[in-house]
Amino acid sequence: MNELRQLAKELLGNGTVKVIIGYSEGTTPERAKPFIARTEEDAGKLIFNKYCVNNLAVYLTRKEFKRKGTIGIVAKGCDVKAIVQLIQENQVIKDDVYIIGMNCGGVVSGFGVDDTAVKCNNCKVKTPHLYHTLLGAPVETPAKDDGHLKLIQKLDAMTAEEKWSFWEAEFEKCVKCYACRQACPLCYCEKCIADKSMPRWIESSAHTRGNFAWNIIRAFHLSGRCVGCGECERACPAEIPLSLINRKMGMVAKKEFDYSAGMALDAPTLVGNYDTADREDFIK
């Protein structure tokens, strides 16, 4: 913690960064909250621990920070993946971000709880793959049973009708608060298609049809792009298992194109990249 505060103080002091997006203590110690450090004094409030669940990359595309000089950001491996994807998609200029990479042993699944998030069970980026400064000691945690995978396999085994009724029951809960969208670092459109009214592709009322339309469009827009930070699911007040959809799409991208989002800055994005060697046999 001290090295983070020290580094933040230096970076803010010598003007390397304009602000640092990080975490500070919330109302209770188990509730870390996003915090923007603007002064050397602010740097002393920065913290990092397993309660720092938020993916702060979501702030990088905000008007307040975009193209406003170099921004420092405290980032776990999964957050770095989002930053990489944002750079690939021209949303963040590589030189405009200073990544304070944090070795991470996993975070909790939500505010005020103490269990490790499912996404951390099989994390491949406990040590971030891109950073300007790396802090903390590498953490070795035993690989755990991947809860999502089992559920996905179960869903895969279902008939189309069974799948439909499974998701119908889940999406019925959706109130279209769009918290999933707001929490997602990769949902950065200036005007979301869900907010368009001419034509209105997605019905705004909480009706099954509109709920399906929203969630399917969201899934499609994130396929090959989702980095699996799990923020959408954590933000969802209706507890819809959105990670299952994202994870499944990611698995397809991996299987069909050997592609993992947010891993390499110079990799072409999955969508929009055409390669004559691409497999075509799944087109029937």
Next chain:
Amino acid sequence: MHEKTFRKACADSGLNPFLCEIANLREHCSWVHEDIVEGTKKAIDLVRIAVERVKRNVPLSPIQVPVTKKALVIGGGISGIQASLDIANAGFDVVLVEKQPSIGGHMSQLSETFPTLDCSQCILTPRMVEVYQHPRIKLLTYSEVENVEGFIGNFKVTIRKKARSIDESKCTGCGLCVQKCPIKKKAYNEFEEGLAFRPAVYVPFPQAVPNIPVIDRTVCTYYQTGKCQMCVKVCGREAIKFDQEDTLITEDIGAIVVATGYKLYTIDKKPDAQEIKGYGEYGYGKYKDVVDGLQFERIASASGPTSGEILRPSDNSVPKKIVFIQCVGSRDESKGFSYCSKICCMYTAKHAMLYKHKVHDGEAYVFYMDIRAGGKGYDEFVRRAIEEDNVKYIRGRVSRIYEENGKYIVKGEDTIAGMPVVIDADMVVLATAITAQPDAVKLAQTVGMSYDKYGFYNEVHPKLRPVEVSTAGVFLAGACQAPKDIPESVAMASAAASKSLVLFGSDLLEREPTVAKVNESICAGCFYCQKVCAYNAIERKEIKDRQGNVVKVIASVNSGLCQGCGTCNAVCPSKSVELVGFNDEQIYAQINALG
């Protein structure tokens, strides 16, 4: 097809032509459905959605773009030469790009040509010189097209001029360097089809245009060890430039003629990219006296390695018995290509005839599948080979060739007599299939042409638009489209030239106004549209505030390049880019019209 007619009718009656909408009941309904009742329902739906769409159409006017009146011809064989001369003689500039150090192509290698038996070089070389001297033709040999951007009338072409290691402005073509080069037997002579060697510094053939040598860096001693420099010593013009580098030339081009020709199917090796089983049993590559058609052309050519005498490559003896095998690779799906190479029947008859004219007491056998001699004077030519020159034609295939006591035992079948045939030949000539150039696919992707599974370029319409490709402003000539003989290639080249001239006949091109347009206020600048755009029509545009700071970078459509395909619209997550005259509201209304 008929949209034009109805749009014109609208325009004639004073209505904006783009307010016209067609419910395509013929192709989309009546021709494809057998169930009349259901088909009628669908027809009603199609009309309904067309009505919803037309309600939301807006008047549009065509986009006008200028035409660069300069043609690029890729390939300097007879097709490329003909196309270049036709365009240049009409008064327009031509850039002719040839991969090899000299123009001339395969025709320059041929001995005599069917069906008249006139000397190939004698009729070709004057054309080559005409190209070289033409004030409107810019000749770039030893060069390759690297990149093509833009669209009809406005291509921007990048050409890589490979380093010859010779200063072209100084070289007089005296040939001293070629004579004195000590590397004599390291490199096969490509022009002689590997039947002779050439020095490291060489001119492909004596009549080469331009008559400027090239240094083959892979065999030149200087490039291997840093020593020698014999050519430098003998060159009185200081034209040898060992440190010369490739140069990139960009040209603004209006029309492109692709005339890259063919390659003979090499049967000793299985090409990596193709599922070819090959004809290993014929011993090509293993037996020196089993040669292919082009090698025999060189052997029969007065300028060839044997000065026109028919001699065996192995021991320079005169073959007394020679066997020609047709359709090696052609018309054979299991071992080669399913298509007919078209010219082999004729050139084999010519080969046999040339052999008989030179070796009077020799015996010539031809194994054939069918004789395909469609063309003016062609069948008469084959009859002449059989009747006057006594060439023995055997209908059937050869199963195997092997060596025994200095003879090549050709085992085949005479399907007319219904019996096996064994010939102890001194020499065998294989009429191997004509294939696409090995880098045909790469060029297709550079220029934007579609190609068939063999790598031959596709014309837009096999009957009515045989020289155009699907990219407007690009035309085909010669054997790059399909196997072809000289007269056909020349005719096609003139056709491609005339298509280019049609284009050059107008100063402005009108383009459809139905192109993509970006809603600048909501574009987030993810540039997925740029990645998927097949026409490079998406550009980056900086939005600045009043102080001149870049606030955001967004996509912008170059309406000159945009073809209105709508892929950008499909991939845009926020639908910030839409097609004019085909926008989301129209599509939404159309869907809703289906109830």
